[in-house]
Structures are given as C-alpha cells and as structure tokens.
Amino acid sequence: MAGVVVGSSNARIGIQAAIDILRDGGNALDAAVAAIKLIEDSLEDNSVGTGGIPNLIGQVELDASIMHGKNLASGAVGAVKQYPNPIEIARKVMDVTPHVMLAGEGAELFAKHHGFKPAELLTDDAREMWRKRIEEGGPSQQRIEEDRYELFNQAVADWAKMLHKEIYGTTNVIVRDDSGDIVTAVSTSGWGFKWPGRLGDSPIIGAGNYADNRFGGAACTGRGEMAIRSATAHSVIMYMRHGKSLGDAVHEAMQDLSHLQDPYAERSNTMNIVAMDRNGNVTAASTSESATYVVQTTDMDAYEERTRTHVPLT
Numbered sequence: 001m002a003g004v005v006v007g008s009s010n011a012r013i014g015i016q017a018a019i020d021i022l023r024d025g026g027n028a029l030d031a032a033v034a035a036i037k038l039i040e041d042s043l044e045d046n047s048v049g050t051g052g053i054p055n056l057i058g059q060v061e062l063d064a065s066i067m068h069g070k071n072l073a074s075g076a077v078g079a080v081k082q083y084p085n086p087i088e089i090a091r092k093v094m095d096v097t098p099h100v101m102l103a104g105e106g107a108e109l110f111a112k113h114h115g116f117k118p119a120e121l122l123t124d125d126a127r128e129m130w131r132k133r134i135e136e137g138g139p140s141q142q143r144i145e146e147d148r149y150e151l152f153n154q155a156v157a158d159w160a161k162m163l164h165k166e167i168y169g170t171t172n173v174i175v176r177d178d179s180g181d182i183v184t185a186v187s188t189s190g191w192g193f194k195w196p197g198r199l200g201d202s203p204i205i206g207a208g209n210y211a212d213n214r215f216g217g218a219a220c221t222g223r224g225e226m227a228i229r230s231a232t233a234h235s236v237i238m239y240m241r242h243g244k245s246l247g248d249a250v251h252e253a254m255q256d257l258s259h260l261q262d263p264y265a266e267r268s269n270t271m272n273i274v275a276m277d278r279n280g281n282v283t284a285a286s287t288s289e290s291a292t293y294v295v296q297t298t299d300m301d302a303y304e305e306r307t308r309t310h311v312p313l314t
C-alpha cells in the first residue's frame, strides 16, 4: 500500500507536507512531525501551538506526544510554556532520553538545552477570548495579579462553568510509510481556560496516542479526561489485537466511554478517534454528528475530507 496519512480535520493544514516527505522516500516519523509542526504554527487553529487558547490565568500551555509503532518508542511533553513546537520537543525526548514524558519547567529546560527557540504563544485573538471569558464568569485580572493562591481557591469552585464544550480541540496524525512503519503524533493547547498544569490525554501514551506496527495506530481529540480514564487509544489497538476489525475496534473503544460515571458528562462529553490498521486502512469516529477527518495517500493529489462514524454515548 502507498504511504498514507490520516488525521483530525485540522490536520488538513499539514497533511500535504507529510505526503511530500513520504513521496520523497522519507519516513513516517519525519512526515508526522512535519505535519504537526505546520498545524502548531498555523494561526487558523486556536487549539494547538501558537494561538492556542490559554489556561485560567492567561498562559498558553502546550502538550504533545509521539509514538513509533516499530519499537513502541515514545516521547511526550506536558504543560510547556513559550515553546511553539512541542511535537519536536516530544520527539527529542523520545530520541535522546531514557524517559517518555517531561512536563512544565523541566520540559522547558530540556527544550532550551537542546536549542529550541522560545516565542510568544499568546496571540491578540486568544488573549481577547480569554479576557472576555474571565470577565463573563471568572476571576478578574486584578485578582489574578494580586493573589494567585486566593484566585485558585475561589476559581476552583467556578472554574468548571467557564469551560466550554467547543474549545478542547487538538490535532493528530497517523502516518504509515512504505516500509510499514506507523507513527502517531498528537499536539494541543488543551482545554481552553483549563486549570494551570492540567494535562489531558494528548501527552499520555495509551490515552490520546498509541501505535504498534503489528496492529495499527489510534489517536484521540476531545475531552482528554475520558480518554485517560479508558486508555482509549490503547483500547483500539487492543481490540484489534484480539481480532476485531478496525471499525469494530474503534466502535468498542468509544462504547467503553459510555460507562464512565461523570458529573460533567452532559456539558462536555466529546470524543473523537482516528485510527489505522496495520495495512493502512483508516477510519474515524466521533460522539458528534457530522464531524470530519482527513485522509490522503501518496497516490492522491489532495486530501479527502470524510465524515466520521457517529457513535453517541448512550
């Protein structure tokens, strides 16, 4: 099968770069990182990289992870501030450390040490969205500056009301190259107005990201807490490992989420999965009707946007 890339709908921004690399004989790892990097740099999407919606106190914190299906090598970073391309830092963690995940200041120190360049991630648009939200329902800017501890105490009660179901976007791609290697890559600025330091599923291997050449790859977008609790990306792979078809494996992993007891479920239960089997066949599912994903192979001139299978959580 020709090289193939599948991803969340915003992966359209980077998919051609991945295909170009595969056409030139490049590998799945380079292709996945190139695609995600373009999405992180794009201001078109405010759920990833530069332009991402900030946390409760107005800071953009980024999470990303990458996994190589050949040897299950993985790298991840969480709650990284000031570095625009967490996917590259995650790859570096995978390549040069004995660790899988670095977070916060330690991840930033690592990025600096390896020559990554800091940049302002908060755009005027994202700052304005944050300011409006804070004014509507949250603590005032003055309080944020005056007493951060008091802010945390107060805000924890109201914070969940500030979360909005439409602002936990993320991007992901799964790439399979000609040699059969499958790489999954995920990047996000996380849930808009999230608690500082909150990590979703995107940097958690097994939750938002999993790849194993023997079976396939899966990646999630949506409310990360659900994918963490159910190990959703890994579940897709496990269901395939135990004989389910790609479509059935994704369906089953989605259904697992309906068993979660959750007081926040009604306002915020959104989950999306993109998945690929070991042969490069792809599918995607969503709890939302009409959600889409993108796919392109090296013999296609352009990406195709397809509708995800709708799997409501009952």
Ligand code: GLY
Pocket (backbone or CB within 6 Å): 168, 169, 170, 188, 189, 190, 191, 199, 200, 201, 202, 208, 220, 221, 222, 223, 224, 225
């Ligand atoms: N899926 C992204 C997040 O929950 O942060």
